[in-house]
Amino acid sequence: MDNLGSIGVFVRVAERLGFxxxxxxxxxxxxxxxxxxxxxxxxxxxxxxxRSTRTLALTAEGxxxxxxxxxxxxxxxAAELEMSQASEMPHGKLRISLPRxxxxxxxVIADFMQRYPAVExxxxxxxxxxxxxxxGFDAAVRAGTLADSGLxxxxxxxxxxxxxxxxxxxxTHGRPQQPADLQAHACLHxxxxxxxxxxxxxxxxxxxxxxxxPPRTLICNSVEMRIHLALRxxxxxxxxxxMVAEHLRTGELQTILDGCTDxxxxxxxxxxxxxxxxxxxxxFIDCLSAGVFG
Numbered sequence: 491m492d493n494l495g496s497i498g499v500f501v502r503v504a505e506r507l508g509f510x511x512x513x514x515x516x517x518x519x520x521x522x523x524x525x526x527x528x529x530x531x532x533x534x535x536x537x538x539x540x541r542s543t544r545t546l547a548l549t550a551e552g553x554x555x556x557x558x559x560x561x562x563x564x565x566x567x568a569a570e571l572e573m574s575q576a577s578e579m580p581h582g583k584l585r586i587s588l589p590r591x592x593x594x595x596x597x598v599i600a601d602f603m604q605r606y607p608a609v610e611x612x613x614x615x616x617x618x619x620x621x622x623x624x625x626g627f628d629a630a631v632r633a634g635t636l637a638d639s640g641l642x643x644x645x646x647x648x649x650x651x652x653x654x655x656x657x658x659x660x661x662t663h664g665r666p667q668q669p670a671d672l673q674a675h676a677c678l679h680x681x682x683x684x685x686x687x688x689x690x691x692x693x694x695x696x697x698x699x700x701x702x703x704p705p706r707t708l709i710c711n712s713v714e715m716r717i718h719l720a721l722r723x724x725x726x727x728x729x730x731x732x733m734v735a736e737h738l739r740t741g742e743l744q745t746i747l748d749g750c751t752d753x754x755x756x757x758x759x760x761x762x763x764x765x766x767x768x769x770x771x772x773x774f775i776d777c778l779s780a781g782v783f784g
Contacts, residue, residue, distance in 0.1 A: 494566070496526055496530045497530075497562060498563060500556070500559060501560060502515065504539075504548055507548075508546055509523040509527075527539060537551065580608065580770035582609065582610065584609055584629075584771060585612040585613075585628050586613050586628060586774070587616065587622070587630035588614070588616075589617060590615050590616055590713070591615075591730075594732050594733070598777055599611070601777060605777070606773055609773070617683050617684055618683065619632075623762050629761040629771060629774070631646070632759075633730075633755055633757050641760040642760065642761055642762070643760045644758065644775060645756055645757070646756075646757045646782045647782055648754050648757070649730045649754065649756075650751075650753070651692045651731070651754070651755065652728070653726055653746050653747050653751055654727055654737075654746070655725065655744060656722070656742065657744055659724070659725065659726070662723070663675060666746055666747055668747070669693045669694065669701060673705060675725065675726055676705070676707040676726065677725055678708045678716045678719055678724070679710075680713070680728070691703075692728070692750075692753035693747075693751065721743065730755070
């Protein structure tokens with residue numbers, strides 16, 4: 491009998507304090523169980539059981555060994571469960587909250603759906619700060635600094651907020667050289683739908699905080715609209731770099747005041763700490779981690 495097998499037999503014997511009951515469970519003779527225990531004691535060099543014609547009791551060493559053996563078997567069972575879940579093809583419904591701007595996640599979602607067709611995705615794109623547990627979400631993707639909410643988390647990556655404008659706009663209106671120059675420009679602002687507040691631009695503040703806010707030429711709650719207007723030469727917008735990465739690569743948009751906009755942020759996926767990761771949620775989080783900023 492292998493070491494792990496003999497440990498399992500010992501735990502059964504210690505819990506039932508008898509060879510016969512264990513023998514019936516295992517389909518062997520009581521003498522075979524007794525011999526297995528004798529070999530285990532011989533290998534360990536200690537007596538684990540007090541034997542008499544009518545009773546069986548644990549020695550002090552046997553009690554200590556029993557505690558360790560129970561932990562070992564528990565870890566083995568947990569490992570087997572984890573492996574069986576990992577090998578199971580993810581399936582079922584998965585409800586996820588994501589930021590309103592979907593461009594960052596579109597390729598990842600498409601790849602996930604192709605790889606795991608048995609998973610039913612229920613995606614809610616919103617800038618509202620959802621209650622992951624109370625609102626019934628399996629997970630949520632959030633940007634910025636996270637408070638200690640009792641949620642488990644994994645960082646997906648970092649981003650930088652940049653000021654962008656089209657080359658024709660800059661040719662016509664000039665390129666701002668310092669934050670104060672923005673007062674002479676058209677500025678396209680974002681209003682958070684959940685709070686009604688304007689997103690602050692990542693500009694440095696003076697000691698007396700006397701730098702005025704950029705002009706409010708346009709206010710809206712759409713990322714896509716501000717990108718469109720910036721591409722059409724209608725003004726300067728503040729956006730996360732991943733939202734305009736392709737337009738910056740092609741030269742359709744250019745960044746300005748780079749030395750003044752060094753504020754970065756982080757994107758996280760969070761899920762209830764009270765729940766173990768199901769195969770479907772683990773697969774989704776792994777896809778996000780590999781694909782969003784991969």
